[in-house]
Amino acid sequence: MNRLLMPAVVAVAGGVLLASALFVPYVAVQFRRRGTVGPAPALLALAVLVHALAVVAYTLLPLPASGAGLCVDGGRDPQLQPGRFLADAVRLGLRTPADVVANAAVQQFAFNVALVVPLGAFVRHLTRRGVAGAALTGLAVSGLVELTQLTGVWSLYPCAYRVFDVDDLLANTAGALLGALLAPLLRLLPGQGAQDPEAPRPVTAWRRLLGMASDVVLLTGGGLAAAFTWRALAVGAGLRVPPAADRAVLLLLATLLPAAVLLVHLLSTGRTPGEAVVRLRPRGPLRPARAVLRWLVGAGGFHLLNTSGPGTASSLAAALAVAAAVAVWTTRGHRGLAHALAGWDVEDDRLPLPTAGDEPGRGPSGGR
Known part of the structure; x- marks a missing residue:
């Protein structure tokens, strides 16, 4: 399977499985916090799960089969020079618009920006944090990912098998910032307004x-x-x-x-x-x-x-x-x-319970 497609498949399949496992708790919480389950909140919750798994899959997968031979050359050295991707992009050629689109360094930086755009949007929209808070969250998540790569998944492997790249931190933070600026678009999804959780709802x-x-x-x-x-x-x-x-x-x-x-x-x-x-x-x-x-x-x-x-x-x-x-x-x-x-x-069950004058086991709202 294509190396770019495989993590996406893992993220979608894993998100669906995780959503299935969390289905009942999610529905119960929604009925008690919002009084009902709306399609837009449910879609956003699924998107958060899929995106979180996508970040993990694209930054850590595929895992090496073993550590044998992984550290022969000392592992992958960290890249600590900010803006190095620009020099790599120039070296690969930027003479025409087609060169820019096909440039591997530009593609890598753009992908790292795009990967974290949803994170910034979700953080600002769902947690009501500001643009700066969403950007800092993106920086923190990116730092955690890069440290996981640098430490060989926290010593699961004897050395790093992916490069710790400071440009990835910059790209991810920029992506979270862009996502935070785009977050107001998520408000356009219907059915997200505040509702009284204790107001009775019709049986549909x-x-x-x-x-x-x-x-x-x-x-x-x-x-x-x-x-x-x-x-x-x-x-x-x-x-x-x-x-x-x-x-x-x-x-x-x-x-x-x-x-x-x-x-x-x-x-x-x-x-x-x-x-x-x-x-x-x-x-x-x-x-x-x-x-x-x-x-x-x-x-x-x-x-x-x-x-x-x-x-x-x-x-x-x-x-x-x-x-x-x-x-x-x-x-x-x-x-x-x-x-x-x-x-x-x-x-x-939010309707008033039967009074003493009602037939036992019947609510006050009518006959059988």
């Missing part, structure tokens, strides 16, 4: 789907974490577990345990963790039998089918997911399939 289909997705992420992630912990402990202890026993333990930890935890949470609180994340609660006769039905037709049943192994079960899980998604758009108040079968509606 997207909000319901966001809660359902949070449940799936929590169940799947919890099951994978439990299974990984089991495998790590087994390997660390040198256990030789028969394949049948290993499959049984994995079924218990990755499938049954998360579903059981979800059921306990549903019986004790009346709602799933995903609904709590997006600040929703059920409204209706919250009886245990209906909670079990809600669990079985909802996230609990989906998780059991999706992770139990056989292809038929996976097909049923996919069919259940499609039915649940369609029902969110077509049922009254976007309550969805599981809530409809349980006889529950859904409301914002």
Whole structure:
């Protein structure tokens, strides 16, 4: 893969994976700080993750396979002469505009400027620091990167495998300054205005789907974490577990345990963790039998089918997911399939709780 393309692929793929891992905490924080999740803040958060990984990938990758032979010539000597890139650019030729565009020294300096432009914009826009603060942040980040290169990733390698270049510090700082000057453009993205986090919001289909997705992420992630912990402990202890026993333990930890935890949470609180994340609660006769039905037709049943192994079960899980998604758009108040079968509606948990005159388990906002 092209040396310029590979770090970009790493940054995008790593950003998506990291965003998936942080999905539920991010949604929960947004609903409690802003009252909702807007597309523009979410896009900015993803851009911050991808850019941070891009800086790491472009400045440190590819890592040498080993330190063997790396220090034969004493490693890479630091470049401490400010403006040296100008002399290199003149030496390579700057007679025509085409020469300037094709000049390797100019390209390197311009790339180092461009790499940190988003950092300056993000720092000024998201932290409300001034232009000088954003530029100093760029200088600090660039200094950390250059020291990481100079020390061979903090002594991971016996000597530096990339050049500490003072011109990179200048270029990165200039990039952060330019980004800070361009930061007001980020205000044009819609949906970033201040909102009252405690003001009730309508129950929309997207909000319901966001809660359902949070449940799936929590169940799947919890099951994978439990299974990984089991495998790590087994390997660390040198256990030789028969394949049948290993499959049984994995079924218990990755499938049954998360579903059981979800059921306990549903019986004790009346709602799933995903609904709590997006600040929703059920409204209706919250009886245990209906909670079990809600669990079985909802996230609990989906998780059991999706992770139990056989292809038929996976097909049923996919069919259940499609039915649940369609029902969110077509049922009254976007309550969805599981809530409809349980006889529950859904409301914002910031609405006032029922008074003594209301029917138990029902909110003051209407009937079932």
